[in-house]
Amino acid sequence: MQMFQGVRSLYLNYSMFGFPASGTQLIVITVFSILAILLCYDKWNRRRYETLTNELNGPPDYPIIGSCLESFGDHYEKIMFYGDLFNYGLFKCWFGSYLSVFITKPEDLQIILNSSKALNKGYVYKMATKLIGEGLVTAPVDKWKIHRRLMNPLFKYDIIKEKFFPIFQEKSKVLVQKIQKGVDNTQPIDILDCISSVTLSTVCQTTMDYNLDTHTDMGFKMGVIKGVELVINRVPKVWLYPDVIYNLYIKLFGYENIYKIVRNLPRHIIAKKKNDYVNKFSKKNTTDTDVNDGKSECFKGLVETLLDSNKPEERFTDEDIMGHVITMVGAGFETTSLTASFCFLMLAIYPDIQDKVYDEICSALGDSDEPITMEQTNKLVYLKQVIYETLRLFPTAPIISRQLHDDVTIRNHKLLKGTMCVISPLITHHNPELYSNPNSFNPDNFNAENVAKRHKYSFIAFSGGPRGCIGKKYGLVFLTVIITEVLRSFSVHTDMKFSDIKLKLGITLHNTVGFPITTKSRKNRHNVCNNAEMLNY
Structure with missing residues (x-):
């Protein structure tokens, strides 16, 4: 008690420049002192970039907070507005004291995405490590190089064909069965609800075994x-x-539990695979023979691949494995589910395009009830155009970034070390110089003739360069299989118009009004397919 009174007395009798200061005055002085320190810190951080920022346009920015006031409101509309306002060129944006430069033109994107000076993901991705750990998406460069090299074999063409494709076939049947429950019903279903559980199961079974x-x-x-x-x-x-x-914020508002929930399934997967791994080698040591003797080489999923690494620099901690499992499962199911849902919605909105896709499926597969094969997926050229056009308008990763760890020059602008290069497929994919009528859904944007006219980096839905999406081939094949098998059984319909879609910008791109679809059984499928084959012949 005496100590408390002593502190209180000291506080009340504290003086500034010889004058007594009240509690309120002390608070005001403290606040202004903190603001002064922050202003000095902000000015000091920005000093290096003055030449560059004077050369570039950008949204309004203010000391300390930068352009963060622009974040209020519709993020999707804001980013599309600024892309158009600055003529789809370079423009700056301050996030607090961090300088970001938006890179949107294909020629500039090629430089950044392939530069060895731009492999770091930066502070925004660092924020995500609390949720997903340091997987391939968020790992620092040195760690990423080692881990990516080990994981690349998991997504080779032969593995996708021999190990993953049969699972794609099996899971597509599960999706058809789910949709069958609501077939010919006038009440729409949200197709994302059906697809997400199937894709999560598929990603777990393929990549994690x-x-x-x-x-x-x-x-x-x-x-x-x-x-x-x-x-x-x-x-x-x-x-x-x-x-x-x-950390204090999420604890006070009860968000801490969300981070724990995300780790439950990956923790269970890792524990099971570790147990299987130990049992396998126990059996090997007991029999003194290889457990795979006389059999074809056993497929190793992600966890076992990481556990098998035996070089000192490749040793994975439990936290490393956790990060990779969360990233692979989370990113895999989320991106595939959303892209498939947008595809079905587009096909429902544009029945003429759906008919064209269905005719192509019939021509390639005939009236057989056999599952689609890997070879047949290569014949579905127009369906792939539909998938690519869907990804152009609705890229599942609408914003990505690279933080420079050395200076890079673009269009006579010297981007200094530490600059965050923000790459938005949304802006690039809506550039009217690259795509005529960029706000319309037109699969012919990706026919061979139009693709040949454009720069390679006009389409960056899978990013590009060394840190491009490791699962690109996996995702495209899986999407082709599930869309094909669903359209073989059902036609999809919706009352929604393209203009009704309301996009929400985040790490992924969502439709806030959902994906309402009704389905009708293709009872005369065999007759239609026979007619399509005859026309093709």
């Missing part, structure tokens, strides 16, 4: 969705950048 069908997802899907929202909400709030403040 883990059968999710016999288990629950332990809240993983919902945890990922809510966790991603937390990451996105943090980006424009510069006061939440310090980890100490952010």
